[in-house]
Amino acid sequence: MSAHAPDSRQSDSSQSDPLQRERTHLSSSRAALRTMRHEVEALDLKNVTANWVNARVLGAQMEARIKELADLTHTPLFFGRLDYLPTPERTAEDGSRFYIGRRHVHDAVGDPMVVDWRAPVSQPFYRATRIDPQEVELRRRFGYTGGELTAYEDERLTDPVEEARTSRLLQAEIERPRVGPMRDIVATIQPEQDEIVRSGLSGTVCVQGGPGTGKTAVGLHRVAYLLYAHRERLARTGTLVIGPNRSFLHYIEQVLPALGELEVRQATVDDLVARVEVRGEDPADAAVIKGDARMAEVLRRAVRSHVTIPAEPVMVVRGSRRWRIPAYELEEIVRELLGRDMRYGAAREALPQRIAHAVLVRMEESGEVCDDRVQDAVARNPAVKAAVKSVWPPVDPAKLVLRLLSDAEFLAAHAEGVLDEAEQRTVLWPKPVRSVRAAKWSSADAVLIDEAADLVERTHSLGHVVLDEAQDLSPMQYRAVGRRCTTGSATVLGDLAQGTTPWATGSWEEALSHLGKPDAVVEELTAGFRVPREVIAYASRLLPHMSPGLAEVRSVRESPGSLEIRQIPGGPDELTSAVIAACEESLLHEGSIGLIAADTRIPALSEALSAAGLPWLDPGTETTADSRLTLVPASLAKGLEYDYVVLDDPSTVVAGEPDERTGLRRLYVALTRAVSGLTVVHQGELPGQLG
Template identity: 75%
Template sequence: MAPGAGTFASQHPSPDHHPSPTAPSAGTLASQHPSPHLDPLQRERAHLAASRAALRAMREDAQALNIADVTANWVNAEVLQGEIDARIKALADLAHTPLFFGRLDYLHAPGLDLAEGAEGENFYIGRRHVHDADGDPMVIDWRAPVSQPFYRASKKDPMDLRLRRRFGYTTGELTAYEDEHLTDPAEAETTSALLQAEIERPRVGPMRDIVATIQPEQDEIVRAGIGGSVCVQGAPGTGKTAVGLHRVAYLLYAHRERLARSGTLVIGPNRSFLQYIEQVLPALGELEVKQATVDDLVAHVEVRGTDEAAAATVKGDARMAEVLRRAVRSHIALPQEPCVVVRGSRRWRVPAYELEEIVRELMDRDIRYGAAREALPQRIAHAVLVRMEQAGEAPDDRVQDAVARNAAVKAVVKAVWPPVDPAKLVLRLLGDADFLAEQADGILTPEEQKTILWTKPVRSVKSAKWSSADAVLIDEATDLVTRTHSLGHVVLDEAQDLSPMQYRAVGRRCTTGSATILGDIAQGTTPWATDTWQEALAHLGKPGSAVEELTQGFRVPREVIAYASRLLPAIAPDLTEATSIRESAGDFAIRAVRPADLDSAVLGACRDALAKEGSIGLIAADARIPVLRTALEEAGITCLAPGAETSAAARLTLVPATLAKGLEYDYVVLDEPAAIVDGEPDERTGLRRLYVCLTRPVSGLTVVHAADLPGQLTTTAGADD
């Protein structure tokens, strides 16, 4: 918890050292400024109370808006009312969420219109903008340019700051503050105790924002321009997910109108992960950002089947894109007969060779199949109109449209460029060995073709037991026929696990926009996990994008990340080992037990964790989950499913190893590491899965094992077994 009010008394200057402007200004207003006779903490509390009152007034003003006479029709009224409702929702004052978390005292007035001509102003930095009845700001949005020094200023580069103040809160009440005098050479630069306390605060419930603790290297990524895409390679606990979410919030602030038109999307690895992060953006006032998994994006068919790893790997290979392209274009047939259009008493003939020229031209342009099919009747109609004009007639556009709809023209289009149903195309490709061999010739080996062929005939799209990889193939085929809608910005988290075809599916959603790609090569746990970000970015359609590496951890305790990093030489030898700024070493124990005592030892570790404050994750190999669930029930210990919100009555979550990625808990009890490794198709993938599981705790880790630990972890310094 945050330190109490008296914790930093030795660092607090007297009230005389905190002069306030006498004229209304940004952040501190003469009409509402607390009495100078109050101590600094009381004055800050008074400003908090005044800011909350101003926020309530802003919300009441929005609720009082009457749009009855300002809209032209009911459609406009519905749209406007929707915007007002969203505004009202965004202005909600969350009682346990600090309205501001910092204050900046500038030496000179920043070059902003709201502060023009003023000197030495101070600004309160918070999650949203709050102004008083006169429109003067009381809290500045953390995304505003004037707020940037809160995250980046240092003794070496104070960025024109005299003082940076951080606030500590307990259940929404302001309880402490801490000052940094950035231009005072006598004051040494030290780690902020309040910042450390906020970083180490227990994780209860879903993921929270890190807006008060963003570090300089994180802020650079958050505020990167919208013009380019950014890839973040982040070790466990470095805050890469939070950085990606805050980057969305920043871009929506800086490019509101543009992204309101084009849309934004956050893509996560699974539903549990999305449930875990879903409150971060709303807490920052951003309510319209959609969230989805890759499976959601490609949900053209119902997924009811699964693939063997070998089949899924081939289906996810980028070469499948060319196989599908060939399959789609295989439907095109060159004309063999002329097209004769009858209009009134006249017959207009377009010979087969001219039709072939039109078809070949459309093929050479390599436009989407559906767009070319729509263009073909117009091109044929144009050829007819040329003949009409040569005969002395004067046809107009209406005549051309009529000719394009002529039965003879339609017949040619149907024969030459027939419609293609993407799902039926993939159905045929996976079910017809001869068709697959023809389209995959020179691309897939005969063995690879055999791997992805269905063993039993499937009669229809509805009866097929489609897999997730099949759905991605259908999405690729769909895009070959009709262009996929592109968004303004896409955040892709846990990106290291995507197949090349999945990267392509995501890339189609941001062809005209930018992307933030988040991941960790060391945590790649699929057979097709990427080995380099350059390769992944190429598949995504964003080659040459900047790759930033985050190696300073804020979440995982030092001893835990050091222990997990023993696996790096085997799973990702080129990555830099992560460090941790957490002052607390964390609770760390390794308990070796007899096989017969494993379950009881795991329950004992869970009880020990429940005696402490915070959330607990019991992580185990998927095959062990039913056994442990039964043991927990018999012991009277309530357990939650991954992604479910914890409470005082239920703080322990039973987590299959395959769903642990992206989640975090104050304390983790890790059951039988060897079973986690053995649950994967190969040792490298298993060790990567184990690395993920080891790096989920925030405060402590207890490893309980009966089987031998993997060789990389056999050194047990610091353990208690």
């Protein structure tokens, strides 16, 4: 492997300075991209479509295409090059060299100047090795500084196999300072990551990955790949990225647009189930029971309890004749619909048609000629409508859950054999609530309402869903997500060691079962690229105490001096002062700084930062202009990353959780957010598990 700086001078097939040749190709590619954009902008859409609706749709498509062709000057147009070995079918003259980038760019005659990283011809850039070169002779990586191409690095895959060495440009790209939102990893995707990214649309994939293994980036790049490979299908069915909180979504929201994908929706689970306003919060024990999958059976029973077996016949009057459907026949119809286990609303819509059909049988037996119009008219008959309303009344999901949580007798009737008496008392509200608006709904309540709504009417299914930080979801939340991809597939991302909710996932097999994807393939990423080896080794001391048996992440980055532990004598004021000093020292370095602390410590630290004249940001609001320092409550640290992290008093982080195991997992998350350096500032003893 050879690296070349700007002053390199080597022979090339077309000129003596290969770096200048690559710069020329970059300039030509940017000019070609501008031409592609201008061609779209110059299109005249007048009189192209038959009506204004089609014209508006076509206009929107053109606007989206223009956005896709934007030249982002701070983002390299290409980051690699592949030189394929010549074959009888492929010679140097007709194209054996491909530049790999974030989007496709072609010249005036349609020949590719940059190939999309998702194209099949680009795959060897990520997977080819000297053992398996995949017909590639040379792989070239490019280095950029401020958007300018400044270096390249060659790897000749036809050379003899030797001990693998990490690419210096690859290492530099991974370690490049992180200021602002999360960026894509398209230039640094590793072979094991690429296999997950390019896996097919039809199957669900679950990725277990420790800190720094790139599981979030893999999930986002998988969406981008699937949209490339199955664009028409996913354009019809839709895609969705689900994150743990709004701060996390703000942090990752620029990754897909940077890859040219502008239409992917992002949401939290709370967003998905937002049928009522959430104003309350459950105690942990109540939230655990409400999140238990057994609540689905309680809700199913409660919904079906609204059906009443008919006791009276139905008399339908049409003109001068009357048609009578006896109660026993109505009962047969109702029981048949119940036996089919249809959704409540679908069965309610079918009932009048079934009654009307019974009437039509009698009409035809009497010699009348009937068709579908007659059946529809009978189904709308007042007597039939009244019977349906009495037998199969409409159900409001929110009112149903309201009654379950307010009415002890109603809950007991439908939770018998499912929840014991103590569990029923735990989920019941202290005082009955009479209206949906007056209720102080919790997040867990909203999930129950969503479940009830699906029992009444089927939830719309998307083509693909990415679920990140999945280890923190309850079984009922998994069901809520699963309803959004019943006819599609999912990418599930998480780390069992980072589960910090009382209902955190115990195993992926159990979680995938609740999601409705029991046949999903579980992949494990164990190679870490973000967290330095010294830091991840320190944090991994906690694993045997919180997640026994889980594989430790093996970091490929050795960074001496990346971990520093400072014990501060004195009281809380001295600790705060030492933390602020550590932040000031970190600001001397280039890149982002995250000050992570227990939630209870945030007010004191924010006041101290302001007093010291250090501007700071909230998680998810990071920009390159206002500040490089973010004050992060430990409860929001998951999924975020910073070049340098200052961790305030680990013992306080652990003590801020309801139990020690959850506290250790919260600490594990906080310890593993750093890319370049971690400074731990504490008073007293550190948690014994770190010893």
